[in-house]
Amino acid sequence: MQPRVMRDDAPVKRRPKMQQKAARDAVSAIGLSSGSYLSEEDFSAREMEIQEAIASRAFNLFEERGRADGDDLKDWFGAESDVLLPISAYTYEFEDNLTMRAQVPLLAADVIEVRVEEQRIVICDRGPLFVDADNNVIKRVFHAVALPEPVDWENASISFGDGVLEIVVPKLTLTAQHLSVSNEFVL
Numbered sequence: 001m002q003p004r005v006m007r008d009d010a011p012v013k014r015r016p017k018m019q020q021k022a023a024r025d026a027v028s029a030i031g032l033s034s035g036s037y038l039s040e041e042d043f044s045a046r047e048m049e050i051q052e053a054i055a056s057r058a059f060n061l062f063e064e065r066g067r068a069d070g071d072d073l074k075d076w077f078g079a080e081s082d083v084l085l086p087i088s089a090y091t092y093e094f095e096d097n098l099t100m101r102a103q104v105p106l107l108a109a110d111v112i113e114v115r116v117e118e119q120r121i122v123i124c125d126r127g128p129l130f131v132d133a134d135n136n137v138i139k140r141v142f143h144a145v146a147l148p149e150p151v152d153w154e155n156a157s158i159s160f161g162d163g164v165l166e167i168v169v170p171k172l173t174l175t176a177q178h179l180s181v182s183n184e185f186v187l
Contacts, residue, residue, distance in 0.1 A: 043113065043115050043122075043124075046113065046124055046125075046126070046127075047122070047124060047142070050083075050084075050124060050125075050140045050142045051142075053083050053128075053140060054076070054079045054080055054083050054084070055079070056079075057078075057079035057082050057083050058072075058075040058076045058078070058079035059075075060079075061075040061078050061079055062075050083139065083140050084139065084140050084141065084142055084143075085104075085105050085106075085129070085131070085139045085140070085141050086105065087102050087103060087104055087105075087123065087141065087143040088102065088103045089101065089102040089103075089123075089143060089145045090102075091145060091147065091148070093148060093149075096170055096171060097168060097169060097170045097171060098147060098148070098149070098151060098168075098169055098171060099166065099167070099168045099169075100121055100145055100147075100165075100166070100167045100169075101164055101165070101166050102123060102143065102145070102164070102165045102166075103163055103164060104123065104141065104160070104163055104164070104165050105163055106129070106141070106163065107163075108160075109160035109165070110126075111125050111126050111127075111129060111141075112124075112125065112126070112141065112160070112165065113125070113126055114158065114165075114167070116151070116153055116156075119146060119147045119148070119149070119150055119151075120144055120145065120146055120147060121144070121145045121147065121167065122142070122143070122144045122145075123141060123142070123143045123144075123145075123165065124140075124141055124142045124143075125140055125141035125142070128140060129141070149171050149172065150171070150172035151169040151170065151171060151172050152169060152170045152171065152172045153169060155169070155170050156168065156169040156170075157169075
């Protein structure tokens with residue numbers, strides 16, 4: 001069977017509200033051999049730090065343009081380009097699982113954090129990365145991928161090699177005994 005390929009900006013199919021509530025109410029933490037559980041507080045702090053770096057750079061671009069109104073999106077997208085390492089992600093949907101592959105321009109997985117929510121995967125760094133130490137170029141990693149369906153992270157596999165982060169996860173089957181929605185991992 002051919003997989004359905006989705007870019008990371010593909011529309012997300014919504015579940016009925018009752019199923020969404022049931023999934024949110026049943027959170028299970030798992031331990032993969034390649035990762036460890038992160039608290040939501042720690043992850044939120046890193047996410048906020050990256051967003052603040054982008055906002056600060058966007059304001060600098062606004063000031064460099066003489067504080068002229070009207071180009072706020074151009075400033076924000078320019079700031080993202082200046083602050084973030086480019087990541088290209090694809091999601092492949094098969095009958096029973098989803099596979100997400102992301103080109104992450106890093107040599108090692110120990111600087112990546114992955115947060116999985118009910119229908120989203122977020123990839124970020126563990127701290128600023130020096131891309132060019134000679135010129136003090138600091139970049140960050142942050143990328144969110146919308147998932148078309150809830151997933152079962154108790155049976156997920158995560159791997160990283162040659163700059164490719166791959167997450168293979170079964171689609172969530174909603175039963176009374178088995179729901180999983182929000183897990184974070186440090187690779």
